[in-house]
Amino acid sequence: MNNLPEVFEDFSEARKQGFITIKNLKDGGKKVVGTFCTFTPWEVIHAAGAVPVSLCAKSDETIADAEKHLPRNLCPLIKSSYGFAITDKCPYFYFSDLIVGETTCDGKKKMYEYLGEIKEVHVMQLPQTYKGEDAYRLWRNEIIRLKEKLQKEFGVDVTKEELSQSIKLRNRERIALKEFYELGKMCPPPITGLEMLKVLNGASFKWDKDEEIRELKDLINRSKSEYQEGQRKVSPDAKRILITGCPMGEATEKIIKAIEENGGAVVCYENCTGIKEISKLVDETIDPIDALTEKYLNIGCSCMSPNDNRVNLLSELIDDYKVDGVIDVILQACHTYSVEAFNIKRFVNDKKKTAYMSIETDYSQTDIGQINTRIAAFIEML
Known part of the structure; x- marks a missing residue:
């Protein structure tokens, strides 16, 4: 969008600009750790003196290459991740000294086996529930195992003090991001949903x-x-939309554009692209490993069963952001989010008395017309 303020453009271009930064950091002796998911504890990597970087996985650019090895009816995020790796089109993957994965789904688990043929890959074994002592103990051990892997690979000693400092820094970032996305609570919001997404995506770079x-x-x-001076980017009549579901990136901006071109305003993202990871801080008053275990284990992802944390967060957000409608974005072949959609629909419709629709899509642009028609009808109904 040409009318974005310069600072919005800066966040939007952060991923591309970061290519040079990462190269310079590598040339200066820094270690780089590639990550895929919000379950990966950023603080442990940072405390090891390494740079955590989110790998390219949200474009259809390399999916055709990935499909030479992977099935077509597979999640586009997985295919995109693998495609960028085998084609060497992701500078962040190229410069990574270590890749950290996590067992959030079966497709990723098997894809990591292939990535391991290209780079050193460390896989964190995520419990399937965040309830109970066994789940807590398993995830705590996995965080310790990651710390030990980083220490061995990079020849460093990750101390409690360094972990505590990394926790405080990351918490400061979460607080700033939370203050930013809470602009969406204003009626109408002072920023568009697309601007919000660009900043949230760009922040990790x-x-x-x-x-x-x-x-x-x-x-x-x-x-x-600017808002106090009377400037309005969003109509006060725009229907307030919350997006939930799978991660969103450049390829899924088509959904946001369809919402905002048809009388809606995206005021909140309840997914790991948006609020899900940064809504809760890490406890700075207890042992760092315990604090990180508790924080990351309780992310409300559909890979968890039951997934009460997602429902509880959705309930708060629908009220706090005065939401008129919820749109559940599900990537093709993401079975956990697809199966969970029925429960989310029941909750949103029956408990919150709010309109709901789900959209299954991939990273191609071939369904833009269909998406536009469905979203236009949904917002008109509101």
Whole structure:
């Protein structure tokens, strides 16, 4: 969008600009750790003196290459991740000294076996539930195992003090991001849903966290100032939409555009692209490993069964953001989110008395017309 303020453009371009930054960091002796998921504890990698970087996985650019090895009826995020790896089109994968995966789904687990033929891959074994002592103990051991792997690979000692400092830094970033996305609570919001997504996506490619926090605060202040001066980017009549479900990136911006071009405004993202990971802080008053275990184990992902945390967070967000409708975005062949959609629909319709629709899509642009028609009808119904 050409009318985005410069700081929005800066966040939007952060992933591309970061290619040079990562190369310079590598040339300066920094270690790089590639990650795929919000379950991977950022603080442990940072405390090891390495740079955590999110790998390319949200474009259809390399899916055709991936399908030479992987089935076509597989999640596009998995195919995209693998495709970028085998084609060497992801600079972040190229510069990674270690890849950290996690067993959030069967497709990823098997894909990691192939990635392991290209790079060193460490897989964290995630419990299938966040309830009970056994699940807690398993995940705590996995975080310790990651710490030990980083220490061995990079020849460092990750101390409690370094973990505590990383926790405090990451919490400061979460607070700034939370203050930013809570702009969506305003009626109408001072930013569009697309602007919000660009910042949330771009934030993970800002490795100077102090600078990122300053930029976020500047963005918040500027947005509020312009709003107070009477500038409005979103119509007060726009229907307020919450997006839930699978991760979103450039390829799924088609859904946001369809919402905002048909009289809706995306005010909140309840998924791991948005609020899900940053809604809760890590406890800074207890042992760092225990604090990280508790924090990351309780992310409300559909890979967990039962997934009460997702429902509880949705309930809060629907109220806090005065939501008119919920749109559940499900990537093709993402079975856990697809199966869970029935329960989410019942909850949103019956308990929250709010409209709900689900959209299954992939990273191609061939379904834009269909998506536009369905979303237009949904918003008109609201």
